[in-house]
Amino acid sequence: MERFTIIKEVGNGTFGSVWRALSKQSGEVVAIKKMKKKYYSWEECINLREVKSLRKMNHSNVVKLKEVIRENDVLYFVFEYMECNLYQLMKDRRKPFSEVEVRNWCFQVFQGLTYIHQRGYFHRDLKPENLLASKETIKIADFGLAREINSQPPFTEYVSTRWYRAPEVLLQSPVYGPPVDMWAMGAIMAELFTLRPLFPGSSEADEIYKICCVIGSPTKTEWSQGLELASAINYQYPQVSGVHLSTLMPGVSQDAVNLISSLCSWDPCKRPTAMEALQHPFFQSCFYIPPSLRPNKPALAKTPPVGPNLESKSGRKYPGRLSNPKPLNSFSTPVKSQASLSSGVQRKLELNNQHVANDKKQKSDAKQLPKYRPPGLNSLNKSPGNLGKSRGVADATEKLGNMTLGPGGKLLAKRSSMPPPMKAGGWHQQSDLFVGRSQEVLPARSYVRKVAG
Numbered sequence: 001m002e003r004f005t006i007i008k009e010v011g012n013g014t015f016g017s018v019w020r021a022l023s024k025q026s027g028e029v030v031a032i033k034k035m036k037k038k039y040y041s042w043e044e045c046i047n048l049r050e051v052k053s054l055r056k057m058n059h060s061n062v063v064k065l066k067e068v069i070r071e072n073d074v075l076y077f078v079f080e081y082m083e084c085n086l087y088q089l090m091k092d093r094r095k096p097f098s099e100v101e102v103r104n105w106c107f108q109v110f111q112g113l114t115y116i117h118q119r120g121y122f123h124r125d126l127k128p129e130n131l132l133a134s135k136e137t138i139k140i141a142d143f144g145l146a147r148e149i150n151s152q153p154p155f156t157e158y159v160s161t162r163w164y165r166a167p168e169v170l171l172q173s174p175v176y177g178p179p180v181d182m183w184a185m186g187a188i189m190a191e192l193f194t195l196r197p198l199f200p201g202s203s204e205a206d207e208i209y210k211i212c213c214v215i216g217s218p219t220k221t222e223w224s225q226g227l228e229l230a231s232a233i234n235y236q237y238p239q240v241s242g243v244h245l246s247t248l249m250p251g252v253s254q255d256a257v258n259l260i261s262s263l264c265s266w267d268p269c270k271r272p273t274a275m276e277a278l279q280h281p282f283f284q285s286c287f288y289i290p291p292s293l294r295p296n297k298p299a300l301a302k303t304p305p306v307g308p309n310l311e312s313k314s315g316r317k318y319p320g321r322l323s324n325p326k327p328l329n330s331f332s333t334p335v336k337s338q339a340s341l342s343s344g345v346q347r348k349l350e351l352n353n354q355h356v357a358n359d360k361k362q363k364s365d366a367k368q369l370p371k372y373r374p375p376g377l378n379s380l381n382k383s384p385g386n387l388g389k390s391r392g393v394a395d396a397t398e399k400l401g402n403m404t405l406g407p408g409g410k411l412l413a414k415r416s417s418m419p420p421p422m423k424a425g426g427w428h429q430q431s432d433l434f435v436g437r438s439q440e441v442l443p444a445r446s447y448v449r450k451v452a453g
């Protein structure tokens, strides 16, 4: 590592800390990710997902892995350096990004995703922190959880940050694929417009609840497999009708809202592929330059109005209207009071909380936490009209009923008498989908912010 001058820490994630550094030979600024875990052989390193997947990627919207170094059993990844991540851009922002900015960024990400998916991989942990920006260019980073599309299911280990996690993953589907990245992109795109996470769940159960509040509970026609997945784990969806997405993002074009809406479809098969997204009317003014015809510079979205020049494989049509034109219910107005409009600090705690939960999930969480009481048995089994009013009281009652005094007089969630989830194998058995809402009132742990700078 003496070939590099370390400048400063720019990020600290679950698996490693990231440093800005200077190559002494070339003078080039690079990002060095120092892995937390020790690696005692090269074989171990070579088999890492991040190495296996990133080594094969060469695209202007995918962050370039330049070198892998193992020194004194410590593993370092040397990446091209990017100035900041999208979360950092959002948190410093007072007014929403313009549609042109969102379009430019998303167009690039979808190009990167088209490439990744076509190469037979999917990312599985897309979130604003993993989209790195330098000037107008955006690149997908952090392939720590990337999966080969053809790798053998069931995929049982931890997948993706909760707020961007697709419903099929939340509902423990043993098989999923590239559409999980498309879901995440829908949530990210909405967040770029509003500067607030679209589905800021505080637990897996709350995540599904938040999704239902926005896009409405899934019906059999919408996602029959989703109903099967839920019943397999003894889960009952709250009966909520959702809101029209455009009410959550006033001033955003119908095309943008429509794209977000189709990306955030319950049924993974109904989400557009990355390539289909590139052809959406929202990107009508964007040029797509195939990688083979590209100079070394990244392809940015350009503004002259040129129609999409990609050939559609599936011929998917994008209607001018939302597919979910449901009437507003009591959740449409108090959106501001939902956690989705909570502060950046809240977000930090949530994200860090779940990273820690991820680390320790297999070991401790399930032993300490109660099983989830299906919302249908509690406050959520109400008519949508009453839901908003009664939820507060019902939740509070439910929370208190699920609390017990722990060491130091702290309120802790107590075990419920619900039967254990029916699915066997993998840590998902211990998923917090089965954790009562009471968990939400536990004092937030004061983790330091993951992303420095």
Ligand SMILES: Nc1ncnc2c1ncn2[C@@H]1O[C@H](COP(=O)(O)OP(=O)(O)OP(=O)(O)O)[C@@H](O)[C@H]1O
Pocket: 010, 011, 012, 013, 014, 015, 016, 017, 018, 031, 033, 063, 079, 080, 081, 082, 083, 084, 085, 129, 130, 132, 141, 142, 143, 144, 355, 451
């Ligand atoms: N190439 C890079 N250039 C500049 N900053 C980077 C680069 N790669 C990562 N970072 C910064 O470091 C942070 C953490 O990086 P990364 O996501 O790779 O780590 P991780 O341990 O896998 O994190 P996570 O907890 O998200 O899985 C990023 O959010 C970003 O801010």
